[in-house]
Amino acid sequence: MAFKPDDKELKAQVRQLKKELISREQTIESLERSQKRYRSLVETSSDWLWEVDTTGCYVYSNPGIRDILGYEPEDVIGRTPFDFMPEDEARRLAEGFGKIIASQRPFELLENVNLHRDGRRLVLETSGVPVFDAEGQFTGYRGIDRDITKRKQVEDELRKISSELEIRVEERTAKLSAMNAALETEINDRKRAEDELKLAKELAEEATKAKSEFLANMSHEVRTPMNAIIGLNHLLGRTTLTKKQKDYVAKIDASAQSLLGIIIDILDFSKIEAGKLKIENTGFDLESVFDDLSNIISIKAAQKGIELVFDVAGDVPFALNGDPLRLGQILLNLANNAVKFTEQGEIKISCRVEVQGKDFVVLYFSVKDTGIGMSEDQKNHLFQAFSQADTSISRKYGGTGLGLTISKNLSELMGGRIGVKSCYGKGSEFFFTVRLGVQQPGQQKKHICPDTLKDLRVLVVDDNESARLVMGNYLKDFDFLVDCVESGERAVQWVSDAIKKSRPYQLIFMDWQMGGMDGLQASQKILGLAGQKTMPQIIMVTSYGREDIMEKAWFEGINTFLIKPVSQSLVFDTIVQAFGQSKPDHNSTEDIDIQKPYDLEAVRGARILLVEDNEVNQQVAVELLESEQLVVDVAADGKEGLDKYLASADTPYDLILMDLQMPVMDGITAARWIMENTDFKVPPIIAMTEDAMSGVEKRVLEVGMKDYVIKPINPTELFLALEKWIQPFKRKLIKKKTSSDDAPEIEMPEIEGVNVEDGVNRIGGSTAAYVKVLRTFINRNKGFKEQVKDALNSNDRQGAVRLAHTLKGVSGNIGAMALFELSRDLETCLKKEGALDMNRVDKCLDITDNELARTITAISHALAQIKMPDSPSGNRQMDPQAFQQLVQQLETALKEYDTQASELLSQLEGASSDPQFLQTASQMRQFIDAFDYSGALELLGHIKI
Numbered sequence: 001m002a003f004k005p006d007d008k009e010l011k012a013q014v015r016q017l018k019k020e021l022i023s024r025e026q027t028i029e030s031l032e033r034s035q036k037r038y039r040s041l042v043e044t045s046s047d048w049l050w051e052v053d054t055t056g057c058y059v060y061s062n063p064g065i066r067d068i069l070g071y072e073p074e075d076v077i078g079r080t081p082f083d084f085m086p087e088d089e090a091r092r093l094a095e096g097f098g099k100i101i102a103s104q105r106p107f108e109l110l111e112n113v114n115l116h117r118d119g120r121r122l123v124l125e126t127s128g129v130p131v132f133d134a135e136g137q138f139t140g141y142r143g144i145d146r147d148i149t150k151r152k153q154v155e156d157e158l159r160k161i162s163s164e165l166e167i168r169v170e171e172r173t174a175k176l177s178a179m180n181a182a183l184e185t186e187i188n189d190r191k192r193a194e195d196e197l198k199l200a201k202e203l204a205e206e207a208t209k210a211k212s213e214f215l216a217n218m219s220h221e222v223r224t225p226m227n228a229i230i231g232l233n234h235l236l237g238r239t240t241l242t243k244k245q246k247d248y249v250a251k252i253d254a255s256a257q258s259l260l261g262i263i264i265d266i267l268d269f270s271k272i273e274a275g276k277l278k279i280e281n282t283g284f285d286l287e288s289v290f291d292d293l294s295n296i297i298s299i300k301a302a303q304k305g306i307e308l309v310f311d312v313a314g315d316v317p318f319a320l321n322g323d324p325l326r327l328g329q330i331l332l333n334l335a336n337n338a339v340k341f342t343e344q345g346e347i348k349i350s351c352r353v354e355v356q357g358k359d360f361v362v363l364y365f366s367v368k369d370t371g372i373g374m375s376e377d378q379k380n381h382l383f384q385a386f387s388q389a390d391t392s393i394s395r396k397y398g399g400t401g402l403g404l405t406i407s408k409n410l411s412e413l414m415g416g417r418i419g420v421k422s423c424y425g426k427g428s429e430f431f432f433t434v435r436l437g438v439q440q441p442g443q444q445k446k447h448i449c450p451d452t453l454k455d456l457r458v459l460v461v462d463d464n465e466s467a468r469l470v471m472g473n474y475l476k477d478f479d480f481l482v483d484c485v486e487s488g489e490r491a492v493q494w495v496s497d498a499i500k501k502s503r504p505y506q507l508i509f510m511d512w513q514m515g516g517m518d519g520l521q522a523s524q525k526i527l528g529l530a531g532q533k534t535m536p537q538i539i540m541v542t543s544y545g546r547e548d549i550m551e552k553a554w555f556e557g558i559n560t561f562l563i564k565p566v567s568q569s570l571v572f573d574t575i576v577q578a579f580g581q582s583k584p585d586h587n588s589t590e591d592i593d594i595q596k597p598y599d600l601e602a603v604r605g606a607r608i609l610l611v612e613d614n615e616v617n618q619q620v621a622v623e624l625l626e627s628e629q630l631v632v633d634v635a636a637d638g639k640e641g642l643d644k645y646l647a648s649a650d651t652p653y654d655l656i657l658m659d660l661q662m663p664v665m666d667g668i669t670a671a672r673w674i675m676e677n678t679d680f681k682v683p684p685i686i687a688m689t690e691d692a693m694s695g696v697e698k699r700v701l702e703v704g705m706k707d708y709v710i711k712p713i714n715p716t717e718l719f720l721a722l723e724k725w726i727q728p729f730k731r732k733l734i735k736k737k738t739s740s741d742d743a744p745e746i747e748m749p750e751i752e753g754v755n756v757e758d759g760v761n762r763i764g765g766s767t768a769a770y771v772k773v774l775r776t777f778i779n780r781n782k783g784f785k786e787q788v789k790d791a792l793n794s795n796d797r798q799g800a801v802r803l804a805h806t807l808k809g810v811s812g813n814i815g816a817m818a819l820f821e822l823s824r825d826l827e828t829c830l831k832k833e834g835a836l837d838m839n840r841v842d843k844c845l846d847i848t849d850n851e852l853a854r855t856i857t858a859i860s861h862a863l864a865q866i867k868m869p870d871s872p873s874g875n876r877q878m879d880p881q882a883f884q885q886l887v888q889q890l891e892t893a894l895k896e897y898d899t900q901a902s903e904l905l906s907q908l909e910g911a912s913s914d915p916q917f918l919q920t921a922s923q924m925r926q927f928i929d930a931f932d933y934s935g936a937l938e939l940l941g942h943i944k945i
Contacts (some may be wrong), residue, residue, distance in 0.1 A: 048124075048145040051131065054138065056080045056101060068124070068147050070117030081112075086121065089113040104130045104138050111148070122149045272409040279413050283439060284324035286316070286351075287569055292328055293349070294565055297335045302543045306339065307346035308565040311470040314477040315353050317361060321437030326410050330418075331365065333403040334430045338369035345370025345427070348466050349565075354433055361438050362416070368429040374422040382420060407432065449478050449572075453579060457503065460484040461491040461522065462511035462541070467564070471509055471541075474568045478575075480507075488514055488522030495526050495536070505536045507575065509562070512542040523558055537578050541566070598719040604629040605731030606654035606722075611641030611670065612688070613662040614806050615780065620813045621657065623769045624715055630722070633896070638665030642673060649680055654726050656685045658705070661805055668703055675704040684725040715761060746771055749865050752858040753851075759815030770814075771866065772902070774859050777814055779926075781807065781856065785849040792841075801830045807852070816855050822848040883908070887940070894928075894937040901936070902928050 048068050051060040057080055061073040069084060076083075081097070082090040093112055100107055108127035116122055128143025241249065290310060301308040331349070338347045348368045355362035374382070382404055404418075411418045415435030422428035449456075458480045462468040468484050475482045483505075485491050491510070498504050508526065512519035523538050541562045560578040562570065608625060610632055612618050618634050625632045633653075635641035642665065645653065656674075660667040671685050687700040687708035700708050706725050709718050746767040748756050760770045784807060791799035804827035811819040826844040830836070886908055893901035905924060912921075920939055927936035 049143075050076070050145070051140060051142045052081075053140040054101065056097065059140065064145075068116075068122070068145065069114060084114050086113060086115055100128075101141070106130065111152075114145075122147055123152045124148065272406065272413075277409075277413065279326060279410075280323040281321055281437070282323070283319070283321055286318045286320055286324075287567060289324050289328045289331070290349075290351075290567055293331050293335060294567075296332065297339060297347075298543075298563070298565060300336075300339045301347060304339065304342070305344065306342055307464050307467060309346060309348045309464070309466045309470055310565040310567055311348060311350040311466070311473075312568060313352040314473070314568070315356075316351055316363065317438050319439035320361070321439060322414065322434070326414065327434060327436075330407045330410050330432060330434075331367070333407045334367040334432075337403065337430070338367050338371065338428075342369045342371035342427070346464060346466060357438075359438055360435060362433055362435050364431065364433050366429055366431040368427065370427040373424045373426050373428055374420075375424045378424075379420055379422055450576070453575070454479060456480045456507055456575075457498070457505050458482045458507045458509070459491060459494060459498075459505045459536075460509045461486075461488065461514075461519065462509075463487060463514040464511070467511070471566070471571070474566075474571050475509075477568065478572065488517030488519060488525075491522050492517075492525045492529070496529055499529060507578070508536050508538045510538055510540055512540055539574060539578060598716065598723045600628050600630075600719060600723055602728030603654070603722060603726040603731075605631065606726045607631045607633070607648075607651065608722075609633050609635065609641060609644055609648070609653045609656045611635045611638060611656065611662070611667065612659045613637050614659075614809055615776065617659075617809055617813060619769070619773055619776065623766060624718065627766070628719065637662045638667055638670030640664075642670050645674060646678070652681065653683045655683050655722065658685050658687055660687055660689045660700075661802070663802060668699060671700075671705050672703040686721055686725060746866055749862045751862040753816060753818050753855055754858065755815035755817060757815075759813065771863065773814060774863060777810060778856050778859060778863075781810070781852060784852055785845060788845055792836075797830065797836070801827060804830055804848075807848075811855070819848070819851045819855050822851050883912070891937065891940055894933045894940065901933065 043062055045062060045064050046067055048064040049060075049062040050058055050065075053059050057078055058076045061076045063073055065071050065073060065076060071084075082094065085093070089112060106127075106129045110126045112124055112126060114122050114124050124145045125148045126143060126145050128141040131139050131142050133139050290312070294308075294310065298308055335347065335349060346369070348366075350364075350366045350368070352364050353361055354364040408418045411432040411434055416433035418430070418432035420428060420430050456478075458475050460468055460471045460475065460482060462471065462484075463486050465486070468486065472482050472484045483494060485494055488510075491508070495505055495508070508523075510519040510523055514522075517525075519540060519542075523540070526536065526538070537560070538558050539560045539562055540558050541564060543564050560574060562574055608630055610618065610621050610625070612621060612634070613636055618636075622632050622634060633644060635644050638658075641656070641658065645656065658667040658671055667687060671687075674682055674685070682704075684706040685704070687705050689708060689710065707721050709721055748760065748767050748770070750756065756770075759773075760767055784803065788800045788803050791797070791803065804823050808820055808823040808827055811817075811823055822844070826841075826848045829841055829844045886904060890901055890904040890908065893904055902925075905921060905928060908917075908921060920942060924936045924939045927933070927939065
């Protein structure tokens, strides 16, 4: 009987089968997901995953081979690992690889060299495991390769460094052992020497005492005839000598001065040893000590091409009590030595506060150079008298060897010490300290910047690190925002970036001499980058004697210069000057009665030829000179001046004042012609120029001029020059009656934008003459802008420059300094080489003309307020003969362009009551005030008729 399962049991079996089926499907899905994850990991791995068969051929490769060897996965299928190795590496691994396959065992971290597809050799680290099929049969290897090239390079470099360190440690150990042995020997030698020195000390002290007494006596004995030699040699030089004799006299003087210096050193030394040298205690200005040092050392340093840097800390007090002469002597000794023993590089002279007390300060000074340096043995002999570092130094560089000994004793006498740090071949640093008294706080200089210069953005450009840091610190003390760069190229980039960020630099200190792009080239590029609103003020920093560079810079629009080395005070004054600010009083505000620094008594009555094309400047100079009883003739240009000079053989001039920039013939040409083409004695010629820094001194001296004065004319400087160059002797004084003589003083109102006090001082202190100058200024400068435009439209660029130049000079003379600065900028813009930037010219012209119009309006308003006093001569009748003589004198004055014409006309007006004459005289007055003497002369003809 057949078995027939129960329906329930059958259903249970079916349910069980379904469960098993579902479980198996889930297991398959899980395996598929795992397989996908594994495949994803394999396919995205940066390592090279591979599989080879029993013959060593690749049967699988993941894309990791692309990142490591540059091949695609399909490129390796069917190939062996040796196909991707250099031949030498393949041969080395062939036998070992066969053994690995045969062993059917795992291996790991085997290093081998492979070739990248582009030929590079790479070090790979290989690991692998054997693969077996379901029946347990060996089917090959599955493994991974990893690129360890960079790691191997680092390991090799570390091994190399480690090896070098081991060698160095061994060498250093050997040296230390040798040094210890030498030190022990030296200690023993010193112990023996101490006994010998103790014995010799007593003998040395006795010898030193005798030597000091001898030197003191001999120095005085030798100094007496030396003074006679120098004095008589000077007198001999003033006699008539041949060229060879003059050469002998000059060499005798140089040798005598050198010998006198040695004698003075010996005398100082003998005084020190005898205990008779006294240190003074007087008030002095430390800045003056540095200025004197700079004046002597900077020339010598510049001649050798050495950078000279002064670094004075901001907290150093300048008003001190002590002995400035002896302090300067120490600094000069050390600085002279630094220059003497330095052929290239720099010399840095520093000063800082070491100890600050209530009423005293200990200052630390150092003089650091990049010269020949010294060994330890040489340093040990430095401060001994009559001794230098060694005999070869004495033979090559000269000197007595007393300078450092004297400096050492002087510093000790002033409560300090002296020392040296040096490395042979790398330079030396001499340092010393002195204790000085400090004056009251009110006597100390303080650099107080005007409010308009607060937070000034400044860029310092210098390839010398010391100079760059010192300048930066100086400027930061003024609360400026300072950046420093080391080259012209970087300066241009920084300025460009600052303009783009709308934070342009307002001031740039530009060193001229730099490697690569020099300061002048960098300044040209910077001025080309900047627009009118972002134009920085550039101060060119250069060495002594670089007038040629100054002249080139001036033509590029750079008018302000600093001569190295610079002090903080000089930097401050230069900044204030560059921005047209008035310098604040550094010290007390109390008025000081200052005596005139000149005395013209011995030269009064001297005849002076004034060669000047500008009428206002003529008037200013004539009033100024005649106020000191000097006789003045005026020429309107170099040609006229030359004619007047040639006609003066019978009554020669005592001096010629020559403007440099004039039409028809300039001052340089006129002076050169006078020097080269005249037979009779040439008087001293003094140049007058607004150009203080563009090589003017070199140019005027080359043509034979004696000196120069800067416009606007400073009366003191002018009179000092006259006192220096006019030959003094008694002259017959014929006092010319000027317009300001006997004229009551006029109470001058304030004029907006014009320094009235300065203008009056420049014309000799006469307010009446100043009023005349102001009236002439108004009459002569109406239509200035149109005149410049007409000149440019007619391609008369020099004419436009001359108009700007004239306005600059006149505005400076009347005290209109804002107009002076703007007209100077306009002149610079017009002078720039190459094609004119008309946009920039137009902007400069508009700004200048606006300021001119404002100034004229302000002057006109002020003149309208002035109450003119009555004529001092009053109205009086004059007999016809005397009246006619006065007319003839006026005619002569007008023909000779003599400014006395104005006063002669005033006398005629006072002597006449004829309305027709007075009306004509009033018209003549307008011509004379405008310096149109020809027009006035024509009207005078109508009067005589």
